[in-house]
Amino acid sequence: MGLLDKQFTDDNIIITKVEDLLNWARLSSLWQMGFGLACCAIEMMATSASHYDFDRFGVIPRPSPRQSDVIIISGTVTFKMAIRIKRLYEQMPDHKYVISMGSCSNCGGPYWEHGYHVLKGVDRVIPVDVYVPGCPPRPEALLEGLLKLQEKIRNETLVSKTA
Amino acid sequence: MALKTEEMVLNMGPQHPSTHGVLRLELVIEGEIIKNVTPHIGYLHRCFEKHCEVMTYPQIIPYTDRMDYLASMCNEFGYVVAVERLMGIEVPERVEYIRVIMAELQRIASHLVAIGTYGADIGAFTPFLFCFRDREKILNLFEITCGARLLYNYIWIGGVMHDLHPDFIRLTKEFIKEFRPNLKELNDLLTFNQIFIDRTANVGILPAETAINYGITGPNLRASGVNWDLRINDPYSIYDRFDFKIPVGKGENGTVGDCWNRYYMRILEMEESLKIVEQAINQIPDGDVSSAIPKRVKPPAGQIYSRVENPRGELGYFIVSDGSVNPTRIKVRAPSFVNMVVFGELCKGHMVADVVAILGSIDIVLGEIDR
Amino acid sequence: MKNPEEIFEILKAKFNEVIIELISDKPTESFITVAPLEIDKVCLYLRDKEGLNFKSLMNLSGVDDANGEKIKDENDNEIIQGGTLSVFYHLESIDLKHKVTLKVSTDRENPEVASVEEIWRAADWHEREAYDMFGIKFLNHHNLIRILMPYDWEGGYPLRKDYQNPEFYKGMKVPY
Numbered sequence: 001m002g003l004l005d006k007q008f009t010d011d012n013i014i015i016t017k018v019e020d021l022l023n024w025a026r027l028s029s030l031w032q033m034g035f036g037l038a039c040c041a042i043e044m045m046a047t048s049a050s051h052y053d054f055d056r057f058g059v060i061p062r063p064s065p066r067q068s069d070v071i072i073i074s075g076t077v078t079f080k081m082a083i084r085i086k087r088l089y090e091q092m093p094d095h096k097y098v099i100s101m102g103s104c105s106n107c108g109g110p111y112w113e114h115g116y117h118v119l120k121g122v123d124r125v126i127p128v129d130v131y132v133p134g135c136p137p138r139p140e141a142l143l144e145g146l147l148k149l150q151e152k153i154r155n156e157t158l159v160s161k162t163a
Numbered sequence: 164m165a166l167k168t169e170e171m172v173l174n175m176g177p178q179h180p181s182t183h184g185v186l187r188l189e190l191v192i193e194g195e196i197i198k199n200v201t202p203h204i205g206y207l208h209r210c211f212e213k214h215c216e217v218m219t220y221p222q223i224i225p226y227t228d229r230m231d232y233l234a235s236m237c238n239e240f241g242y243v244v245a246v247e248r249l250m251g252i253e254v255p256e257r258v259e260y261i262r263v264i265m266a267e268l269q270r271i272a273s274h275l276v277a278i279g280t281y282g283a284d285i286g287a288f289t290p291f292l293f294c295f296r297d298r299e300k301i302l303n304l305f306e307i308t309c310g311a312r313l314l315y316n317y318i319w320i321g322g323v324m325h326d327l328h329p330d331f332i333r334l335t336k337e338f339i340k341e342f343r344p345n346l347k348e349l350n351d352l353l354t355f356n357q358i359f360i361d362r363t364a365n366v367g368i369l370p371a372e373t374a375i376n377y378g379i380t381g382p383n384l385r386a387s388g389v390n391w392d393l394r395i396n397d398p399y400s401i402y403d404r405f406d407f408k409i410p411v412g413k414g415e416n417g418t419v420g421d422c423w424n425r426y427y428m429r430i431l432e433m434e435e436s437l438k439i440v441e442q443a444i445n446q447i448p449d450g451d452v453s454s455a456i457p458k459r460v461k462p463p464a465g466q467i468y469s470r471v472e473n474p475r476g477e478l479g480y481f482i483v484s485d486g487s488v489n490p491t492r493i494k495v496r497a498p499s500f501v502n503m504v505v506f507g508e509l510c511k512g513h514m515v516a517d518v519v520a521i522l523g524s525i526d527i528v529l530g531e532i533d534r
Numbered sequence: 535m536k537n538p539e540e541i542f543e544i545l546k547a548k549f550n551e552v553i554i555e556l557i558s559d560k561p562t563e564s565f566i567t568v569a570p571l572e573i574d575k576v577c578l579y580l581r582d583k584e585g586l587n588f589k590s591l592m593n594l595s596g597v598d599d600a601n602g603e604k605i606k607d608e609n610d611n612e613i614i615q616g617g618t619l620s621v622f623y624h625l626e627s628i629d630l631k632h633k634v635t636l637k638v639s640t641d642r643e644n645p646e647v648a649s650v651e652e653i654w655r656a657a658d659w660h661e662r663e664a665y666d667m668f669g670i671k672f673l674n675h676h677n678l679i680r681i682l683m684p685y686d687w688e689g690g691y692p693l694r695k696d697y698q699n700p701e702f703y704k705g706m707k708v709p710y
């Protein structure tokens with residue numbers, strides 16, 4: 001079969017760095033918190049449904065923050081919601097990542113000027129790793145954002161969380 | 164000694180996989196039985212009505228897209244119909260046909276999401292994938308028309324953005340041919356699946372009298388046995404030219420007005436929408452699509468309430484104009500907003516697990532409830 | 535099926551003082567102005583009277599007329615004093631297929647309107663929304679609290695024309 005089991009059946013050893021092993025494990029099974037906010041969430045759903053198939057990158061939606069590694073903020077964050085988002089983020093176990101999907105969660109989107117109840121960018125409450133622009137971003141764009149996040153994780157070291 | 168029992172308050176949401184967005188439900192339960200439900204909304208309040216007051220009339224169209232984001236075309240349609248009525252604009256024939264085709268395709272796409280997520284909510288995940296596969300095809304049709312997948316800004320006051328793609332008619336015909344058998348497959352898989360019927364029939368019964376008093380509209384009202392569809396009863400655009408039926412709930416499995424009926428209405432409506440699209444693409448005349456677009460949209464002072472039939476019910480726009488380029492006030496009567504009021508009433512006395520079934524059958528979109 | 539003129543005549547005969555006028559000039563849809571504190575009685579009559587049968591409320595919407603006096607406050611923000619807020623009711627009869635629009639106007643400083651929530655349950659959330667956005671108080675509403683904005687929002691009523699954004703909400707900056 002693959003490279004790995006051949007190597008193991010022949011009593012071989014793999015030499016790698018602990019860092020690389022950890023990073024590889026982390027980036028290949030990013031469990032996403034199944035959580036949609038607004039219109040962007042529909043594109044996120046389309047990304048995980050047939051046709052775009054988020055699964056092939058190891059992304060599975062989990063209903064609880066305590067079991068997930070990445071939270072995709074998909075949509076407009078209002079003040080009423082911002083408090084909850086902060087709480088959800090805090091509930092996630094560490095080595096957690098945030099993808100901000102869509103203009104709204106990047107900077108307020110179409111509501112940046114007159115939205116009296118819209119938080120102008122989710123990075124005002126939680127730290128963001130990858131911003132995906134678009135209103136809404138196409139599923140391909142979200143996939144690209146995920147690849148960027150994986151790249152970022154690949155370069156992590158034990159000393160600093162994000163390289 | 165009798166066991167001491169007490170009521171418990173359970174919070175569901177705003178982050179919950181089956182509340183269809185950011186809705187919070189406060190359930191008062193006694194054991195598994197629901198005593199009371201209080202919905203808390205506003206987690207997605209994006210100040211649509213305030214934006215209307217500072218934007219010009221054409222600028223508002225993209226914002227209407229973002230209300231009911233599963234049925235953007237229908238929202239635009241409703242808005243431009245309202246403004247056109249206020250200004251007295253006659254639009255070309257071809258534009259009317261394009262609009263109807265778009266609105267009906269959108270209705271199918273929206274119902275597919277409703278059905279798919281409903282299945283997923285109560286434990287059937289496969290239909291979700293099937294529905295999204297078919298929806299993707301409709302989105303492709305929209306994409307070749309206007310370049311966007313979800314939020315279109317395609318229908319403009321007095322016309323549409325630009326004409327149909329030369330391939331559009333052919334591709335739509337292909338889609339209809341492919342989709343009919345898929346719909347049957349979906350019926351076999353979910354609609355007449357005994358497990359599904361057991362789970363939804365006789366749950367959350369909404370009698371017609373109550374439905375009218377609560378202002379319920381759309382498939383939810385028709386499932387209760389009231390024959391009321393604005394496309395027929397208060398015709399707008401050119402709906403009076405097409406031959407289609409209004410499905411009404413009959414209670415094939417269970418009682419009229421239960422969850423299964425509400426669900427089934429959507430299946431039947433998709434078939435009717437297909438019929439309308441078929442007729443429209445056969446009749447569509449040639450012509451210009453932008454001749455009636457006014458240079459300056461400045462309606463006379465006055466007010467109008469105009470409504471259209473959205474996939475979720477009656478979408479009304481109440482526009483107050485003072486004769487300037489931006490409206491004084493736009494109030495949107497969003498179908499989900501009104502349909503949601505009855506939710507607490509429907510849940511009383513049911514089990515906790517039924518809450519999800521009832522909520523899914525009402526088919527709400529939070530973007531429209533909170534605006 | 536009745537047109538607004540006939541409905542106006544019927545109402546005028548029944549309620550005299552309470553029904554103020556019928557406004558119908560194109561392109562405005564005609565509407566009937568009613569006294570704010572009596573609107574519930576008029577609505578109940580409209581719903582139950584044989585031949586009117588307005589069984590459903592399509593829409594209820596608050597409007598800021600902004601017809602008061604515009605003055606500057608100490609921070610140089612424009613505020614509106616006096617004038618009126620209005621509420622529009624769009625009623626419909628499903629079996630008789632006719633529609634009518636009612637309007638009430640109430641004082642901006644102390645806006646009070648009788649609630650129609652008991653008559654059409656559909657009005658429940660609409661009234662709460664009008665309260666949330668304009669601060670119109672619906673008397674006898676069973677649960678008149680904010681609906682869209684946070685329950686502890688102190689910034690005022692956002693859809694009033696002289697609304698000013700607060701600078702912060704719970705430590706989060708409101709303007710861009």
Ligand code: SF4
Pocket residue numbers: 038039040041074075076101102103104105109110134135136137229314
């Ligand atoms: S970025 Fe655009 S599509 Fe995404 S939530 Fe905001 S308005 Fe909706």
